[in-house]
Amino acid sequence: xxxxxxxxxxxxxxxxxxxxxxxxxxxxxxxxxxxxxxxxxxxxxxxxxxxxxxxxxxxxxxxxxxxxxxxxxxxxxxxxxxxxxxxxxxxxxxxxxxxxxxxxxxxxxxxxxxxxxxxxxxxxxxxxxxxxxxxxxxxxxxxxxxxxxxxxxxxxxxxxxxxxxxxxxxxxxxxxxxxxxxxxxxxxxxxxxxxxxxxxxxxxxxxxxxxxxxxxxxxxxxxxxxxxxxxxxxxxxxxxxxxxxxxxxxxxxxxxxxxxxxxxxxxxxxxxxxxxxxxxxxxxxxxxxxxxxxxxxxxxxxxxxxxxxxxxxxxxxxxxxxxxxxxxxxxxxxxxxxxxxxxxxxxxxxxxxxxxxxxxxxxxxxxxxxxxxxxxxxxxxxxxxxxxxxxxxxxxxxxxxxxxxxxxxxxxxxxxxxxxxxxxxxxxxxxxxxxxxxxxxxxxxxxxxxxxxxxxxxxxxxxxxxxxxxxxxxxxxxxxxxxxxxxxxxxxxxxx
Numbered sequence: 001x002x003x004x005x006x007x008x009x010x011x012x013x014x015x016x017x018x019x020x021x022x023x024x025x026x027x028x029x030x031x032x033x034x035x036x037x038x039x040x041x042x043x044x045x046x047x048x049x050x051x052x053x054x055x056x057x058x059x060x061x062x063x064x065x066x067x068x069x070x071x072x073x074x075x076x077x078x079x080x081x082x083x084x085x086x087x088x089x090x091x092x093x094x095x096x097x098x099x100x101x102x103x104x105x106x107x108x109x110x111x112x113x114x115x116x117x118x119x120x121x122x123x124x125x126x127x128x129x130x131x132x133x134x135x136x137x138x139x140x141x142x143x144x145x146x147x148x149x150x151x152x153x154x155x156x157x158x159x160x161x162x163x164x165x166x167x168x169x170x171x172x173x174x175x176x177x178x179x180x181x182x183x184x185x186x187x188x189x190x191x192x193x194x195x196x197x198x199x200x201x202x203x204x205x206x207x208x209x210x211x212x213x214x215x216x217x218x219x220x221x222x223x224x225x226x227x228x229x230x231x232x233x234x235x236x237x238x239x240x241x242x243x244x245x246x247x248x249x250x251x252x253x254x255x256x257x258x259x260x261x262x263x264x265x266x267x268x269x270x271x272x273x274x275x276x277x278x279x280x281x282x283x284x285x286x287x288x289x290x291x292x293x294x295x296x297x298x299x300x301x302x303x304x305x306x307x308x309x310x311x312x313x314x315x316x317x318x319x320x321x322x323x324x325x326x327x328x329x330x331x332x333x334x335x336x337x338x339x340x341x342x343x344x345x346x347x348x349x350x351x352x353x354x355x356x357x358x359x360x361x362x363x364x365x366x367x368x369x370x371x372x373x374x375x376x377x378x379x380x381x382x383x384x385x386x387x388x389x390x391x392x393x394x395x396x397x398x399x400x401x402x403x404x405x406x407x408x409x410x411x412x413x414x415x416x417x418x419x420x421x422x423x424x425x426x427x428x429x430x431x432x433x434x435x436x437x438x439x440x441x442x443x444x445x446x447x448x449x450x451x452x453x454x455x456x457x458x459x460x461x462x463x464x465x466x467x468x469x470x471x472x473x474x475x476x477x478x479x480x481x482x483x484x485x486x487x488x489x490x491x492x493x494x495x496x
């Protein structure tokens with residue numbers, strides 16, 4: 001009898017750690033990160049859209065937290081995504097502008113990326129959509145922490161649909177892993193196909209933690225909606241495209257409900273930057289903010305961000321604490337108990353703010369806004385200081401029908417960041433110059449009234465905050481060479 005008791009106790013001792021380990025694994029939330037491309041701040045109902053219906057994202061906001069001062073690190077595709085994946089300002093890791101089909105550079109293999117951290121914690125990982133962090137195989141999602149990749153390597157205008165350079169573009173490749181499975185796929189089916197693949201991925205990974213990264217192609221120009229959604233919205237084709245994206249979010253949420261995963265899943269929705277205003281009726285809105293994509297004004301870098309995790313992230317909450325996409329890597333690392341990067345990063349964990357800890361604040365004294373290798377601005381509290389800098393603005397009347405403003409008449413630009421110059425000169429934008437400017441975002445979110453002269457002490461304090469980041473990351477506007485810059489990955493032409 002005694003031996004049976006001992007055996008039972010021993011068995012219990014062996015089983016208990018296994019159960020505890022299982023509970024620990026199950027306690028790690030699934031993570032779904034949905035990224036829209038060039039979506040405007042006020043393109044969603046919960047952010048003030050009037051002609052576009054987004055009931056599923058509005059539901060997400062009601063069941064979670066809506067962040068109203070959420071920023072991307074740079075207002076252009078590759079740089080923004082590099083920051084999101086690495087936790088670094090993109091110029092720290094050598095990635096500016098937007099890569100294209102000719103690019104031989106990409107995210108360096110030595111950078112510790114979000115999917116790599118999560119996979120090391122036992123997550124199964126998938127990237128379904130636009131990658132844009134390297135075209136050659138060495139920099140693909142499969143080599144960067146993802147178990148699966150179904151999508152395109154760069155923006156969808158690098159195709160026969162480019163509004164200016166269509167004749168120079170090769171066919172757009174659709175990848176399954178590192179193999180091209182289609183050329184020039186029907187772009188009106190992108191949103192549906194990525195969504196269906198996402199649903200399948202969740203269904204096949206119910207019993208283990210997963211990281212699903214959904215960087216949708218839309219609403220980056222050229223925009224397409226499937227037949228089911230064309231003509232449905234009051235916002236024209238652009239509204240149709242956004243409503244289809246909202247439908248996709250609804251499919252994701254419904255699948256979580258059906259699989260009983262909702263309470264175990266953190267869902268994050270954001271845009272990679274603001275709207276490409278040069279495209280007029282094929283672009284979104286950043287009202288009441290100034291400018292849009294390719295600028296460091298609020299319209300370029302402040303984006304919608306909605307987060308839901310029932311029972312953990314407070315419901316029906318609106319937070320105006322400043323955060324940036326660079327914060328997701330350290331926040332999620334702390335949340336799941338992952339390994340922190342060995343190299344220096346710029347993001348800070350915002351776990352207390354995410355989970356609604358009392359009096360939780362932004363982890364940053366200041367957020368910095370670069371355009372290429374130029375330090376243009378910083379935000380500290382409600383103050384935003386712009387240093388004198390050139391900026392891009394719409395040239396002439398906004399474009400229509402998929403063509404940019406002043407299409408065919410744009411002149412070469414004098415702006416120094418060549419990666420943005422090439423984009424802007426082909427997309428109907430011009431350069432203007434801003435003087436040293438201070439704005440109080442609490443009362444002037446549109447950055448319309450320069451009050452630098454009235455607050456010299458604030459200008460001086462914010463200028464001092466910029467000195468360390470200039471020393472580390474450099475600033476082409478002042479001729480400072482950064483001391484802490486890391487090179488992007490590079491694959492020479494002709495490498496097998």
